[in-house]
Amino acid sequence: MNEMLLPDIEAATAIVHPSLPIQLTRSRTHITVRGLSKAFDGVPLYQNFDLDIPEGRIVSIFGPNGCGKSTIMNMIAGLIPVDAGEILFDGKTLKETRIGYVFQQYREALFPWIRAIDNIAYPLKRAGMGKAAVKARVDELVAEFEIRFDLSRYPYELSGGQQQTVCIMRALAPRPEVLFLDEPFSALDYEMTLFIRDKLQDIYLKTGVTMVIVSHDLEDAVFLADKILLLTRRPTRIAEYLPFDLARPRHPDSMAESLFVSTKARALEIFQREVKA
Amino acid sequence: MDATIARRLLPLIGPVVFFAVWYGVVALGLVNKVLLPSPLDTVTFLATAVAKGAMVVDIWATFLRTAIAFLIAAAIGVPLGIALGASETAYRSVEFLIDFFRSTPSSALIPLFLLIFGITDANKIAIAAFAAVLVILFNSAYGVMHARKTRILAARVMGANAWQIFRDVLLLESLSQTFVGLRNGVSMALVIVIVAEMFIGSETGLGHRIIDAQQVLNVKDMYASILVTGALGYLLNIAFLVMEKRFIHWSGK
Incomplete structure (x- = not known):
């Protein structure tokens, strides 16, 4: 089943050269969400929703209030049951996958x-x-x-x-294999946010772990991300799946670079379009 | 320096004023001396009664009944409460009963218990245990049911199964609330033991001593016994607070 989802060449690369840098060995899709539906009290939040989260990348989820950005992540992480649909990790189920989860409320976690x-x-x-x-x-x-x-x-x-x-x-x-982070910075002051962001990037560069981050702060959402998933209002669809290829390691200074500024501006533009929609 | 000493002495103001007013009222003859002896006489009486050992027997009897009733109540209430709390369906199905009997003054059930147990020590212990068990059970169940949802999710995401979540999270999470129940339970047991000693034929105990003293108008003994009963309740409460601080170090943090 695993092999059926993978192009042969990439699978072979991964097996033959396990010592290659992360980018070369793991370009295949890691998490696949297919036909996901979820309703709360009869009101549909997600309907037939598809999403790919590439392995070894950091994906930020951002969107208008109530669009269910935490919900989609929590469904992938198995904290909230889905009504319908399939979520696979390299073809494996959640049970067969090791995940980590960081909660917003550290005190309660x-x-x-x-x-x-x-x-x-x-x-x-x-x-x-x-x-x-x-x-x-x-x-x-x-x-x-x-x-x-x-x-x-x-x-x-x-x-x-x-x-x-x-x-x-x-x-x-x-x-x-995947680290989920639900608004990891929102209960922290700015100094701590910068520190933890830096630590996460460090860990990412060392381990190449796939990360999914939900954020309500656009700067945080863009800064760490390889891809920014922008969602619409409910029933929620993908508004845009923006790439952000700024070289790593990124520093606080990177936020002044034109690619960061333009990506953030583009994300904001899409966000505002969706809020008004 | 002076300020810290003043702050330390602050809690003493209440009792000092209390005894001063008591002393003043008696000294000025505002109240019939037969009904209210001076605090000095009362405390002197108390000291000699304790020294002679007569009151010690009663203190011990009351303490023993309260302790046995409390231990029975805790042995039943804590496990049952935690079990009920872990299953919302189970708790909902008995919630009305618990709330109903929790709202019923246990003293109203004394005649019923008299029918079952007769005028015995077992009766006093049984009714006190009954009163305490409901408080303890309710609090333990509440503690489990109101465990932080995030913590349960965190355990689940880290691969804990239902039993491990219960043992590693729910049980510990419920402990502070359980201690609230135990503290209220022991106070409740003491109240009921005192009432039972007064009205269910008894040869010993502080309740028996208070009502006996009242009936022969030995007011000094009566006030002294009331003070001792108050002290007993206070010390039990303190003991549980200290235990809670020691064992549930995370409580309220």
């Missing part, structure tokens, strides 16, 4: 009864990993994130940015 470090280890324990392996993986994450605060504290003893960092580490711990 972390477990306050265990220490930050045990929060990070939790998904690894759930996956049945042995004690030594769990510790090794957590140590690796701590090094990767260059953590300078005390992870043996309880979540409520940490600042908001530190808590969200812990959430991201927890989501990344089991080496997910």
Whole structure:
């Protein structure tokens, strides 16, 4: 089934040269959404909706209020059931796929009864990993994130940015194939937003993990993205699926570059068109 | 420095004023001395009654009944409440019963319990346990039902199955609310034990002591016993607050 979805050449490349850079080995579509329908209280939100999210890319979802940008992501992540349709990850079902999820409300997403470090280890324990392996993986994450605060504290003893960092580490711990982020910056101040954005890009460059980000802030939506998914009002369709190919790593200064400015302006124009529609 | 000391002494103002007013009212002869002895006499009486051991027997009897009733109530109420809370259908089906009996003053059921248990210690414990179990059950169930949805989703997304979500999230999430139930439950048990000791034939206990003292107009004993009963209730409450702070360190954070 897997092979049927893939062009032969690309599949062969991926198998024969696993050491090639991410861009060369993984150009195939990762997540496929086909014929998705979802209604709330009889009012259709999505009808026969199709979407492709390429593997190893960052896709931001942006759209008018109530268009269901979080809903579409949550359906893909399996947090909300779909009424109809099929969502596959490289041809696999969600059950056969490792995912990570970062919630907007970090305070409510972390477990306050265990220490930050045990929060990070939790998904690894759930996956049945042995004690030594769990510790090794957590140590690796701590090094990767260059953590300078005390992870043996309880979540409520940490600042908001530190808590969200812990959430991201927890989501990344089991080496997910896809990382979902639901408005990860909206409960953070600007300084922390810049910091976490930078960390996410770091992790992306190191691991090439596919990321799906829902954002209500256009700057955040564009900054990290390879593609910006702009949605219409309900019943929701794709308004535009904008590419944004600015070279990485991107820095705060990148926001002054003409490609960033023009892409953001284009996205805003589409957004305003859809809000008025 | 002076300000911090003043702040520390602030909670003492209430009791000091209380005793001062009490003292003043008695000293000025505003109230019949037969009905209200001076606070000094009362406290002196209290000290000697405790020292001689007579009151200790009653304190111990009341404490023991309250403790047994509370333990029975907790042993039934916490697991049952958590189980009911985990299944919304189960809870909804008994919600009316719980709310109805929670709203019924348990003292109204004393005659019923008298029919079942007779004038025994078991009766007093049973009715106190009954009163406490509903409070405890309700709070535990509520704690589970109102677990943060995000936390449950987070556990699910990390691959926890239904049992693991229950054990790792729901159970812990319900603990602060369970402690609220336990604290209210122990107060409720004490109230009912005191009432039962007054009106269901009893040889011991603070309730028995208060009503006995009242009937022979031994007002000093009556006030002293009331103070001790209040102190017992207060200390039980404090004990649970301390336990909660110690074990549910995340509560309210």
